[in-house]
Amino acid sequence: MRPRSLISFLVGATLLAGPGAAGKRPVWNVPVDVKTLANGLTVVVSEDHALPTVGVSMVYRVGMRLEPKGRTGFAHLFEHMMFEGTPVARKGVFDRVIQGGGGMNNGSTRYDYTNYIESAPVSALEPILWLEADRLKALDFSPQNLKNQQDVVKEEIRVNVKNRPYGTFWLDLPAAAYSRWENSHDGYGSFEDLDHADLKDVQAFHSTYYTPSNAVLGIAGDVKAADAFALAERYFGGIPSAPKPALPDLKEPLNTKEVRLVKTDALARVPAIALAWKMPERGSKDHAAAAVLSELLVGGEASRVYLGLVKGRELLLRASGGLNSALGGPWDFDGQPLFSIFALYKPNADSDRILAAMDEIIDAVATQGVAPAELDRTKTKMLSDYYAELEVPLSRADAIAKMQALWGQAAQINEIPKWVEGVTAEDLKRVARTYLTRPNRTVIDYHTAPAKN
Amino acid sequence: MFRNRQALAVLLAASGLRLLAAHEETPLPKDLPPYGAERPIPAPAVTQRTLPNGLDVWVLNRPGFPKVTACMVIRGGNAHDAADRQGLTGFMAGLLNEGTRTRSSRQIAEELQAIGGELGAYANLDATFVQGSCLTNGLPALVHLMADITRRPVFPDHEVELAKTNALQGLQAQEAQPAFQANRAFNAALFGNHPYRYASLTAETVKGIQPETLRALHAERFQPGRALLILGGDIQEAAAMKLVAAAFGDWKGGAGTLAPLPAAPQASAHEFLLLPRPGSVQATLRVGRPAVPATHADSIPLQLANVILGGSFDSRITKNIREDKGYTYSPGARASAQQVGGSYTVRADVRSDVTAASLMEILYEMDRMGTTQVGEAELGRAKRFMGGTYLFQNQMLAALTGTLAGYWVNGLTPMALAEFIPKVNAVTAGDVRRIGRTYFAAKDQTIVVVGDEAKVKAELEQFGPVRILKK
Numbered sequence: 014m015r016p017r018s019l020i021s022f023l024v025g026a027t028l029l030a031g032p033g034a035a036g037k038r039p040v041w042n043v044p045v046d047v048k049t050l051a052n053g054l055t056v057v058v059s060e061d062h063a064l065p066t067v068g069v070s071m072v073y074r075v076g077m078r079l080e081p082k083g084r085t086g087f088a089h090l091f092e093h094m095m096f097e098g099t100p101v102a103r104k105g106v107f108d109r110v111i112q113g114g115g116g117m118n119n120g121s122t123r124y125d126y127t128n129y130i131e132s133a134p135v136s137a138l139e140p141i142l143w144l145e146a147d148r149l150k151a152l153d154f155s156p157q158n159l160k161n162q163q164d165v166v167k168e169e170i171r172v173n174v175k176n177r178p179y180g181t182f183w184l185d186l187p188a189a190a191y192s193r194w195e196n197s198h199d200g201y202g203s204f205e206d207l208d209h210a211d212l213k214d215v216q217a218f219h220s221t222y223y224t225p226s227n228a229v230l231g232i233a234g235d236v237k238a239a240d241a242f243a244l245a246e247r248y249f250g251g252i253p254s255a256p257k258p259a260l261p262d263l264k265e266p267l268n269t270k271e272v273r274l275v276k277t278d279a280l281a282r283v284p285a286i287a288l289a290w291k292m293p294e295r296g297s298k299d300h301a302a303a304a305v306l307s308e309l310l311v312g313g314e315a316s317r318v319y320l321g322l323v324k325g326r327e328l329l330l331r332a333s334g335g336l337n338s339a340l341g342g343p344w345d346f347d348g349q350p351l352f353s354i355f356a357l358y359k360p361n362a363d364s365d366r367i368l369a370a371m372d373e374i375i376d377a378v379a380t381q382g383v384a385p386a387e388l389d390r391t392k393t394k395m396l397s398d399y400y401a402e403l404e405v406p407l408s409r410a411d412a413i414a415k416m417q418a419l420w421g422q423a424a425q426i427n428e429i430p431k432w433v434e435g436v437t438a439e440d441l442k443r444v445a446r447t448y449l450t451r452p453n454r455t456v457i458d459y460h461t462a463p464a465k466n
Numbered sequence: 467m468f469r470n471r472q473a474l475a476v477l478l479a480a481s482g483l484r485l486l487a488a489h490e491e492t493p494l495p496k497d498l499p500p501y502g503a504e505r506p507i508p509a510p511a512v513t514q515r516t517l518p519n520g521l522d523v524w525v526l527n528r529p530g531f532p533k534v535t536a537c538m539v540i541r542g543g544n545a546h547d548a549a550d551r552q553g554l555t556g557f558m559a560g561l562l563n564e565g566t567r568t569r570s571s572r573q574i575a576e577e578l579q580a581i582g583g584e585l586g587a588y589a590n591l592d593a594t595f596v597q598g599s600c601l602t603n604g605l606p607a608l609v610h611l612m613a614d615i616t617r618r619p620v621f622p623d624h625e626v627e628l629a630k631t632n633a634l635q636g637l638q639a640q641e642a643q644p645a646f647q648a649n650r651a652f653n654a655a656l657f658g659n660h661p662y663r664y665a666s667l668t669a670e671t672v673k674g675i676q677p678e679t680l681r682a683l684h685a686e687r688f689q690p691g692r693a694l695l696i697l698g699g700d701i702q703e704a705a706a707m708k709l710v711a712a713a714f715g716d717w718k719g720g721a722g723t724l725a726p727l728p729a730a731p732q733a734s735a736h737e738f739l740l741l742p743r744p745g746s747v748q749a750t751l752r753v754g755r756p757a758v759p760a761t762h763a764d765s766i767p768l769q770l771a772n773v774i775l776g777g778s779f780d781s782r783i784t785k786n787i788r789e790d791k792g793y794t795y796s797p798g799a800r801a802s803a804q805q806v807g808g809s810y811t812v813r814a815d816v817r818s819d820v821t822a823a824s825l826m827e828i829l830y831e832m833d834r835m836g837t838t839q840v841g842e843a844e845l846g847r848a849k850r851f852m853g854g855t856y857l858f859q860n861q862m863l864a865a866l867t868g869t870l871a872g873y874w875v876n877g878l879t880p881m882a883l884a885e886f887i888p889k890v891n892a893v894t895a896g897d898v899r900r901i902g903r904t905y906f907a908a909k910d911q912t913i914v915v916v917g918d919e920a921k922v923k924a925e926l927e928q929f930g931p932v933r934i935l936k937k
Binding site for chain 1: 491492494495497498499500501502503504505506507508530531532533571572575576578579580581582583584599600601602603628631632635636638639641642643644745746747748750778779780785788789790791792793794795796815816817843846847850851853854855857858860861862863
């Protein structure tokens with residue numbers, strides 16, 4: 014869910030002129046206050062008093078990459094269990110109280126984190142914080158709840174993957190591109206692994222990863238930072254601390270031999286192609302340049318892939334993708350992301366022609382670079398989209414909580430526009446040359462099956 | 467001019483500020499803190515003007531955030547297309563930004579990129595929308611580009627040809643989606659020969675399109691007297707009106723009015739329809755019937771009843787077939803209302819072997835809405851949820867301008883924003899029961915299932931005769 018909205022920042026927001034050639038780009042500063050409680054829970058707050066609403070995001074620093082081996086899909090199954098009630102607030106209470114307070118809630122599991130989000134009138138803030146603290150303390154570890162959510166998750170996989178054409182591409186790409194199990198396995202999970210999950214797994218996962226020191230509470234909206242910290246202390250402060258779980262090393266070297274696969278998609282009526290390259294790790298010197306390059310190549314109707322292959326050579330019906338695009342965006346991951354592109358292709362195309370044309374586009378960036386005007390436009394569009402992602406308190410709370418959990422500093426949210434501003438044409442050449450190479454490329458060609466009727 | 471700053475003490479009148487628990491529900495934790503005091507919600511300030519050429523202009527001022535939104539709506543949508551040209555308006559809208567008298571599609575895309583902008587058009591059943599956004603300082607360029615693509619599109623031959631080729635292949639790709647197949651069959655079953663059945667473009671329409679077809683349709687439909695432009699963001703009304711006058715003031719159009727649509731059907735047959743999809747691993751369900759137009763007095767009570775029945779995580783259908791039985795991940799329900807009609811739809815994708823069981827529970831929950839009375843606690847929660855949703859949408863300028871545009875199409879003013887929550891809060895348990903009897907009775911629903919015939923036909927036959935649909 015990526016809602017867009019327009020919101021006033023009456024407190025703490027500033028509109029300043031940007032640097033250099035980008036002088037006309039507005040700079041928007043998001044207010045960020047951070048406090049860590051004695052038990053290790055970090056609370057980040059962004060005040061916004063335009064409307065009496067609040068967004069809340071609890072981010073836990075565990076995702077698909079850290080789930081147990083032999084338990085594919087477990088992090089996501091566990092996310093579902095977090096909505097199944099606790100010894101104190103039985104099943105149904107969570108949704109009933111939040112919805113009855115005028116609020117909405119949801120959760121999602123990504124590679125490196127799991128988030129739980131609520132948006133509500135600010136009058137519901139205290140019950141929401143109480144409920145979040147309650148399910149951090151303990152869950153209702155009942156066999157009925159587990160069985161119920163095993164069934165629900167399997168239906169989720171049927172509707173999103175098995176019953177949908179191209180439903181597997183975002184699982185197939187990491188499986189083919191990465192070598193470490195953490196990065197390459199199916200994070201939605203096999204039905205066998207999901208069925209084998211038991212209550213001991215649920216308990217162990219909760220006690221290992223769902224601890225104050227492994228969590229960040231993000232709050233944005235109509236609440237003063239000091240008051241938000243006090244509420245967090247009231248509801249979360251009594252939860253005992255626990256050691257922060259260790260993070261494994263998830264890094265992998267770039268690939269040295271191209272991977273090319275052909276798959277048949279029984280449900281598809283139109284052939285498709287998926288491409289991926291392993292990219293620089295989070296926070297590295299190439300990260301921002303990789304994000305800008307991704308925007309330049311596939312970021313909309315002025316991008317080089319759209320103008321070159323959808324228009325231009327007319328090989329693709331449509332194309333989409335970007336840095337870490339399968340389950341997030343260019344800034345909310347840890348470890349090493351993929352830059353991926355997914356495209357339906359046309360009857361006059363085949364994978365060789367598409368790849369040759371894609372190589373030409375990449376070679377042009379790597380050797381000739383990018384004209385200042387195009388680079389400038391690309392940055393403007395990126396900045397505009399970046400602000401759009403922060404418009405409502407809900408998405409802002411989520412963004413600052415993720416920044417804190419993954420980068421260790423929520424205030425990074427105001428640094429990223431500056432990083433983008435700093436990217437040069439030379440950086441783009443270097444990143445294109447280093448990462449978007451044929452040996453580092455993974456290609457999956459999806460053919461259609463003959464019609465059954 | 468309308469500038470409403472009255473405080474809407476919206477969220478909660480009767481059910482109070484306490485958490486209420488009905489006797490049949492799980493008790494609430496004793497330590498759970500109560501909701502805090504409600505804070506009044508400022509209604510959005512909307513200035514209304516009309517240019518001499520008939521173009522309505524609404525300006526919504528929201529200071530602070532560095533982006534602006536522009537939305538133009540023009541009367542006439544896909545339901546106004548001839549029966550042999552289904553979806554033509556939407557296709558035409560999609561080509562507006564593919565070239566004007568002075569700009570190629572590439573120039574348009576690059577000029578938009580340079581202001582951090584987006585600009586695109588689509589049509590729904592009743593109207594055509596051109597929507598855009600950009601960084602605040604790009605507003606003059608955005609309005610200028612919007613005027614160019616809405617007033618001076620040329621539908622270049624090669625762009626039309628490419629769009630036709632892509633649309634045909636896109637339709638082919640969509641045919642693989644069970645939801646696409648289900649929606650099309652469901653709309654056809656509900657609306658019969660009424661143009662509200664036109665859920666999508668057809669291949670026959672695409673094949674018959676020439677650039678001239680699009681130019682003629684554009685000239686006929688796009689007239690200032692049939693259009694509204696909404697600008698929203700950190701903008702001052704006087705400056706905004708100056709931009710609008712410069713870009714649209716000399717726009718002239720014919721005086722012809724749009725022929726009104728006939729009223730849509732209010733009922734459809736109670737039957738079980740199966741659209742075979744070999745190899746489907748789920749049954750894609752649609753249960754529903756025609757309902758009421760957007761301005762009908764039942765529209766808001768129906769939306770409220772929908773929150774209770776199927777339109778939320780806390781709804782009865784979700785609790786039943788997802789949280790209790792685990793039949794589905796994705797249950798949902800929706801009251802959809804247009805200018806001359808509407809529909810009510812419950813949807814779910816369930817594993818094939820629980821098709822009958824899922825339908826039985828859905829129909830049971832639908833009937834229960836009309837046969838028993840909702841408790842005050844559950845009703846109060848639904849009202850608060852609608853209030854919260856209203857607040858949430860008020861934060862999102864794109865959603866808010868879309869709501870305002872829809873109001874205009876249906877003959878309402880921005881005042882309807884301020885009237886919405888009081889109308890929600892006025893709905894009684896008796897009203898909800900009447901809505902249940904009128905719209906949710908199982909005997910009145912049309913049921914469409916897309917699935918593997920070998921797996922689900924016998925399931926459906928447990929209810930009675932099943933009609934097999936052809937695509």
